[in-house]
Amino acid sequence: MELSPTAYVILGMLRHGARSGYEIKQVVDNSTRFFWAASYGQIYPDLRKLAKAGLVAGEPKPQGGRKRTVYRLTAAGRRTLRDWLAEEPELLELRDEGLLKLFFAEAADGRRAVEILEAKRRIHERKLEQLRAVERDASVDLDADPYPYLVLRYGLAFNEWIVDWCERAKAELEAGGEAAKPRRRKSDAR
Amino acid sequence: MELSPTAYVILGMLRHGARSGYEIKQVVDNSTRFFWAASYGQIYPDLRKLAKAGLVAGEPKPQGGRKRTVYRLTAAGRRTLRDWLAEEPELLELRDEGLLKLFFAEAADGRRAVEILEAKRRIHERKLEQLRAVERDASVDLDADPYPYLVLRYGLAFNEWIVDWCERAKAELEAGGEAAKPRRRKSDAR
DNA sequence: ATACTCATGTAAGAAGTTACATGATTAC
DNA sequence: GTAATCATGTAACTTCTTACATGAGTAT
Numbered sequence: 002m003e004l005s006p007t008a009y010v011i012l013g014m015l016r017h018g019a020r021s022g023y024e025i026k027q028v029v030d031n032s033t034r035f036f037w038a039a040s041y042g043q044i045y046p047d048l049r050k051l052a053k054a055g056l057v058a059g060e061p062k063p064q065g066g067r068k069r070t071v072y073r074l075t076a077a078g079r080r081t082l083r084d085w086l087a088e089e090p091e092l093l094e095l096r097d098e099g100l101l102k103l104f105f106a107e108a109a110d111g112r113r114a115v116e117i118l119e120a121k122r123r124i125h126e127r128k129l130e131q132l133r134a135v136e137r138d139a140s141v142d143l144d145a146d147p148y149p150y151l152v153l154r155y156g157l158a159f160n161e162w163i164v165d166w167c168e169r170a171k172a173e174l175e176a177g178g179e180a181a182k183p184r185r186r187k188s189d190a191r
Numbered sequence: 192m193e194l195s196p197t198a199y200v201i202l203g204m205l206r207h208g209a210r211s212g213y214e215i216k217q218v219v220d221n222s223t224r225f226f227w228a229a230s231y232g233q234i235y236p237d238l239r240k241l242a243k244a245g246l247v248a249g250e251p252k253p254q255g256g257r258k259r260t261v262y263r264l265t266a267a268g269r270r271t272l273r274d275w276l277a278e279e280p281e282l283l284e285l286r287d288e289g290l291l292k293l294f295f296a297e298a299a300d301g302r303r304a305v306e307i308l309e310a311k312r313r314i315h316e317r318k319l320e321q322l323r324a325v326e327r328d329a330s331v332d333l334d335a336d337p338y339p340y341l342v343l344r345y346g347l348a349f350n351e352w353i354v355d356w357c358e359r360a361k362a363e364l365e366a367g368g369e370a371a372k373p374r375r376r377k378s379d380a381r
Numbered sequence: 382a383t384a385c386t387c388a389t390g391t392a393a394g395a396a397g398t399t400a401c402a403t404g405a406t407t408a409c
Numbered sequence: 410g411t412a413a414t415c416a417t418g419t420a421a422c423t424t425c426t427t428a429c430a431t432g433a434g435t436a437t
Contacts, residue, residue: 003423005423005424005425006286006288006424007424007425009291010291013291013294013295013298016295016297016298017297021387021388021389022388022389022390023387023388023389032294033290033291033294035285036285036286036287036290036291037285037286037287037290037291038284038425038426039425040425040426040427041388041389041390042390042391042392042425042426042427042428043424043425043426045389045390045391046390046391064387064388064434065434065435066433066434066435067387067388067433067434067435068388068389068433069387069388069389070388070389079298082295082298083298083299085292086292086295086296086298086299086303086307087299087303089310090287090288090289090291090292090307090310090311090314091288091314092286092287092288093286093287093288093289093314094228094284094285094286094287095225095226095227095284095285095286096196096226096227096282096283096284096285097226097227097280097282097283097284098196098280098281098282098283099280099283100223100226100227100342100345101199101200101203101223101226101227101280102275102276102280103338103341103342104203104222104223104338104339104342105203105206105272105276105338106276106338107206107207107335107336107337107338108203108206108269108272108273108276109273109276109277111337111338113276113277114338117276117280120279120280121280124280124281124283145297146297147297147301148293148294148295148296148297148301148304149294151293151360152290152293152294155290155356155360158356159352159353159356162349162352163349166345166348166349170341170345174341193395195395195396195397196396197396197397211415211416211417212416212417212418213415213416213417228397228398229397230397230398230399231416231417231418232397232398232399232400232418232419232420233396233397233398235417235418235419236418236419254406254415254416255406255407256405256406256407257405257406257407257415257416258405258416258417259415259416259417260416260417
């Protein structure tokens with residue numbers, strides 16, 4: 002039984018106790034969304050598959066008259082999660098439309114390059130605002146589980162670094178781009 | 192006629208002249224791969240679609256007896272590329288299995304956290320090696336088009352930053368994780 | 382009343398990878 | 410001769426998003 006990458010997100014989100022599909026989506030949106038998103042169209046079918054595989058167990062748990070099903074890890078599910086954690090992470094994918102446009106900027110005679118950098122900067126500034134809001138609102142017990150906060154700090158520092166880079170690159174381009182060049186290039190054949 | 196994101200990669204790769212599908216794949220693997228990959232299964236069908244839409248034109252151009260088709264941008268294709276460059280970049284996706292495992296590390300009592308960080312660090316060090324090889328081998332004319340090199344420098348600096356972060360985070364965890372905590376947390380209710 | 386949030390789901394389709402197939406040419 | 414590279418392609422599949430649908434409870 003092969004699990005989709007997102008199925009592990011679900012297993013992980015149940016590590017501290019039972020949750021509904023709806024809650025999993027909320028938590029994802031406030032934490033892993035920045036490096037791993039998940040939609041309802043993934044979560045609900047995957048929860049079913051996990052239940053069928055015996056890795057999670059669902060039970061009805063209405064919340065104040067609203068019907069709802071919460072899922073918890075089974076022993077097999079916890080084992081699967083631990084085994085997965087013990088495997089070397091491999092998957093790392095990036096799709097960055099801003100970098101792509103910057104790469105091709107010469108096709109518009111370079112006139113868009115600065116705007117592209119500014120737009121990329123804005124994207125990461127928006128991410129920073131979201132992450133800062135998460136940091137403000139979160140009330141996690143760091144002694145019980147410090148790792149989500151460690152990852153949040155990564156997200157903050159990472160996006161700050163990118164914002165800085167965009168500024169530096171913009172300054173460089175506006176200065177004439179000389180600094181962007183390596184010391185020797187065409188002439189280093191020899 | 193909607194174009195897939197990867198179709199714009201193809202258009203962009205033809206900005207300086209005609210290329211075959213095979214060549215496009217080579218160039219992608221040595222440049223945009225680090226933030227935008229593309230497989231033959233995407234490139235060849237997309238080239239056909241672009242040709243049918245009149246954005247590129249293919250003509251047979253055998254290379255020393257080997258048959259091969261090169262594609263060039265049509266006027267409409269160049270226009271499409273420029274229009275796309277003028278639009279704000281939006282798409283930015285990240286899938287980072289290492290961060291995900293770090294996030295969930297508590298499910299293995301935190302015992303895997305350092306190993307996960309080390310594995311992530313290795314991933315980015317491998318990327319750095321690849322990017323450095325690209326930098327060594329590339330012989331681009333920076334006066335004609337400095338942007339690919341700018342993006343390459345981004346890739347280098349970006350991966351170096353992540354390697355550093357992994358080291359710092361590892362040191363922090365090994366020191367007991369105290370530094371990872373914000374100054375006040377549970378006690379700041381008030 | 383009505384708008385919003387909670388809650389669960391499905392259908393359609395886009396996007397992309399992997400694996401396979403084919404065949405010619407070139408380098409050793 | 411044989412291994413590697415050049416070159417093009419397709420089929421099956423996985424993954425994921427978007428849009429839609431439904432309905433109940435809660436807040437104003």
